[in-house]
Amino acid sequence: MDIRKIQHILEQLADVNEQLVSLSDDIWLGIDHRDNESIIEGSQFIQDYNLATSQLSKAAATVELQLLTYFKNDIESVQPVIEHGNDDTIKNQRMIKELDRSKAYSLNDNFTYKRPYGFVLKGIAYTNITTWKAVYLKVLHALYKESPAAFSALVTDKRFISKRENPLFTEDQKKLRVAQSLPAGFYTEVNMSANSIKDALLQVLAYFSIDEKEMKIYLREDRDA
Incomplete structure (x- = not known):
């Protein structure tokens, strides 16, 4: 095979x-x-x-x-292995330089019908990404690694529960359309559009007091237009 x-x-x-x-x-x-x-x-x-x-x-x-x-x-x-520059400053700088050959987008842009290739979060580059789901989960994993205690509190924070009582994070995967397990021991919804994911990321970054400008998105050229 x-x-x-x-x-x-x-x-x-x-x-x-x-x-x-x-x-x-x-x-x-x-x-x-x-x-x-x-x-x-x-x-x-x-x-x-x-x-x-x-x-x-x-x-x-x-x-x-x-x-x-x-x-x-x-x-x-x-599963494609996402490259990152967490542990190697020289490699990280090289990855950022390569990404910056393309246009960088902010989380306030419209990503309908566009596909990601990589992103930079708080100065760390991530590449070899093929889906918005992968972007979303990689950001969550990075934030968990950085602040595990604060991340664990996501599941009880009311700002991540919609007006119709639909949670973005929950310990009960049956409450989600398509659940994805997280290292903190609970689940998150992943059946979202590109723009819904970027809205969720804006919420999560705000929760961690991270300026949205700290994250840049890079798109695949075949979906840039």
Whole structure:
């Protein structure tokens, strides 16, 4: 079995899922909010669409888990290893220099239908990233490593619970559409669009008193336009 094919399939699964979720945001913005009939029709469509994409996201997550479990001995080949400059100053400077050849984006930009390649957080570069989910989880892992006690309190902080009582972090994975375990012993929602992820990151950075300017995003050229 060619492991590269498995890696490519996983990347495609994640990419398609993120695009479908982003499309929901795009369709909602395209509804004429001054037209009641358009709002009613659009709202019903969005509800049905979100249900269908949620089911697809859960199926994709199950397939991913099955593949990673079956190919556990080749886990580093199946899942791209994210490069970082945490432990090597010279390497980190080189990575930042390479990233800066492309345009840097802030978390206030619109990332609909765009794919990440890397990011810099508090002066540390991360590359070889293929999905927004990977960006989100890598940031969370970095913050956990830096402040484990503060990170553990995320699960009880009310700012991460929506008005409809939907948590971003929880110890009960059944409360999430697609749950991802975190090193702190609880779960986070990962079935989010690119823009929902960047909004979540803005919240998390604010929680840790990190200026949003401390994070820069770099996009893949094939999705820059």
